[in-house]
């Protein structure tokens with residue numbers, strides 16, 4: 316049995332879902348993978364939950380809210396760095412803080428500190444990877460540690476695993492994805508007759524869209540994902556400013572309905588392809604009309620999908636995958652299993 320220690324940074328929707336999922340899967344992880352995985356600390360901006368033993372979600376939150384006052388496991392003011400004193404290297408950071416696409420913080424500081432302490436890292440947050448991908452990748456390589464981020468690249472939909480491992484040895488000639496479940500839901504409902512504002516309101520009332528949906532509907536979430544997927548699968552060094560981004564905010568219902576009348580669909584497509592004459596790759600996100608023959612034509616509602624065009628394996632498409640904090644948590648758990656499982 317291999318014992319794996321985890322520190323979780325950020326205990327919002329995804330952090331909570333991760334700790335609950337780990338509890339639910341505990342026996343399975345032991346039986347199938349020989350892994351005994353424990354969360355030994357959860358870091359917030361103003362302190363840490365830590366008591367020197369594995370933590371359970373009931374020692375962190377009560378009645379759905381974080382439990383700090385009077386909690387023996389809560390250490391006000393304890394910093395993330397302090398947590399590593401007394402622990403062997405070899406554990407894994409589970410980075411679930413917010414995605415700040417401008418500064419990359421606090422994710423960058425957490426991931427780089429973890430590497431310096433000899434810990435691997437998996438991330439659901441995108442900020443650090445969008446802003447400092449090359450630096451983090453080099454740091455991981457220098458220290459011989461793993462950096463995985465399925466949770467940040469469409470979560471339950473396998474994108475990096477396909478592009479980096481399943482397509483190894485091919486030349487990827489282009490990548491096209493529907494990488495944001497919220498906008499795909501809005502577009503699906505618009506094709507069914509709602510206008511943009513109605514579809515957005517419905518998505519918000521169902522908890523699919525956030526109260527501030529800008530990141531999704533203006534296309535930046537999709538842009539971050541296609542950027543990370545391209546940089547990881549093609550060893551690229553594109554920056555977010557290189558991505559041409561047009562979202563679906565305020566999209567005309569007529570545009571979506573007239574496509575539907577012609578048997579076509581409008582999707583927010585994130586695309587990466589070589590520039591003219593095979594030059595530097597060009598990345599863009601924009602509402603696009605797909606014909607019924609397109610491999611992503613049937614991806615509807617909150618589903619996502621990705622298509623890789625390759626030289627030797629042809630076109631490879633993956634669709635589906637839960638769009639939710641639980642889906643993101645499951646993607647991080649998959650990454651952790653793949654870091655620590657025995658090879659066979």
Ligand SMILES: NC(=O)c1ccc[n+]([C@@H]2O[C@H](COP(=O)([O-])OP(=O)(O)OC[C@H]3O[C@@H](n4cnc5c(N)ncnc54)[C@H](OP(=O)(O)O)[C@@H]3O)[C@@H](O)[C@H]2O)c1
Nearest residue numbers: 325326327328329359360412413414421439440639640643
């Ligand atoms: N929700 C999804 O379905 C989903 C799917 C894939 C990826 N993601 C990514 O996963 C990450 C987490 O998403 P979420 O939905 O869980 O967001 P969330 O509910 O807003 O949680 C983010 C958490 O980060 C905490 N935080 C902020 N600054 C921190 C710091 N310096 N140290 C430690 N914690 C800090 C926040 O705490 P305070 O509230 O106390 O500031 C909050 O609890 C985001 O980056 C998101 O883009 C989310």
